Amino acid sequence: MTKPYVIIVSAATIDGRIASKTGYSRLSCPFDLRRLHEVRASVDAIIVGANTIINDDPSLTPRYVKANKNPIRVVIDGRLRIPLTARIVVNKEAPTIIVTTESAPIDKVMALKNNGVDVWIIGKDRVNLRETLERLYEEKGVRRVLVEGGGHLNWELIKEGLVDEIRLTISPYVFGAGTSFIEGEGYPTTIEGPKLRLKSANICECGQEVILNYVIENRSLQDH
Template sequence: MTAFSTASVDGRTWAQGAERLSCPHDLRRLHSLRASSDAVMVGATTVIVDDPSLTVRLVEGRNPLRVIVDGLLRSPPSSRVFDVSVAPTLVLTTGMAPRGRVDALRRMGVEVVEMGPGPRLNLGAALDALGNRGIESVLVEGGGTLTWGMLSSGLLDELRVTISPMGLGHGPSLLEGPGSPVGLELVSHELCECGQEVHLIYRPSRG
C-alpha cells in the first residue's frame, strides 16, 4: 500500500488562504498513481475540507474504487466523492454513524459498511475487508491522521511525499496522531519537472 501527500517545507498539507501546493507535474504524478491503483482512500477531514472527486482526469486510465474512512460518518452527502455516476464509492464507518446519513448515502448508490462499534475503525480490518473484495493495491491520499494511522500500524509499504516550495506556518501536518516514532528509509528522490519541487519515496524501516 502506498500513501501520497504534497506538503510545504514545514510539513503542512493545507492552510486556509494558501494556494494549491502541487504543480501541474505533481498533479499528473498523483493521477497516474490513482490510475494504477485498485482503490484510493481518504479520511473524513479530506472529504470535508477538500471536497475531492478522487477520479482520474489528467492521464489516461480507469477510475479506482473510492474508499472513505469515516468512523462517525461526518462527510456531507453532497460531497463530490458520493457521485457514483462517475466512479463507485465505498464508505467504511462504524455503528456510531448517524442512521439517517447512512440511509441517505445508500439511496444515492453509495455502499456503506459498518465495521465495529466505533468511534474509530480498525485500519487492519478495513484493509482485510478490501482484500476480500479483490482489492490488491490501495493509494492513501490522506489526510495526516489516516496516513499516520496506516504508517504507525505497520500497514504502509511506501510513503511518497512531494515537497512544495512554500512555507505555511500553520495547518494540518503530513503525519498526525499518537503512537511511537516510525523510522523511514529514503529509497528515491528526484527534482520535479517544474524545477521547484522534490519528490521523495520512503519505505518504513523494518529493522
C-alpha cells in the same frame, strides 16, 4: 489475513504541512498533479479521511491521464460527517465505499445507500483500518491502495503498521501552522516510529519541488 500494498502520496510545504490553518492545500504544480493521477490510475482503491472530503471535495478520479478503469473510492468516516452533496457521492464515475462505525447515525447510512454508495460498518467507535484493508483485499480484489491523506488518517495507518511506501512532494512554501503530513499523538523518539528507507529523491520538472520516495522496512513479508 492479507492486506493490499499501501502507498501514501502527499504534497507538503517545507515545514511539513499539507494544509494551512485555513485549510488551503493546493501545493502541487501541474507536473506533480499529473504524477498523482498516474498513481491513481495504477491502483485498485484510493482511501481518504473524512476531513479531506469535507475540506477539499475531491473527485478522486485519474482524469489527467488515460486510465483503463477508475479505482474504488474509499472514505474513512467514523461518524458519517461527509455531506450527501460530496463529489464522491454525487458523481458515479467510480464506485464509492464509506467505511464507518456502529456509532454512525442510521438515517445517514440509509441516505448514503439510497444515493448508490456502499456503507461498511467496521468497528464500534473507531474504524478498524486493518480489517478495512483486509476486506478490500478479500471482497473487492484490491491489491494496491493509494492513500491521499489527510494527516490524521496518515498517522493512524502509520501507527498501525499498515503503510508500505510514502511518496512525498516538498513544495517551496511555508505555512508555519496547519495540518501536518502526519498528524497524531506522535512518537517520543525515533525508535518507536517506523523505519524508512530512501528509495529515490528527484527534482520535479518544474525545478522547484523535491519528490521523496521512501519504503517502510519493518513490514513482515507475509503481510503481502
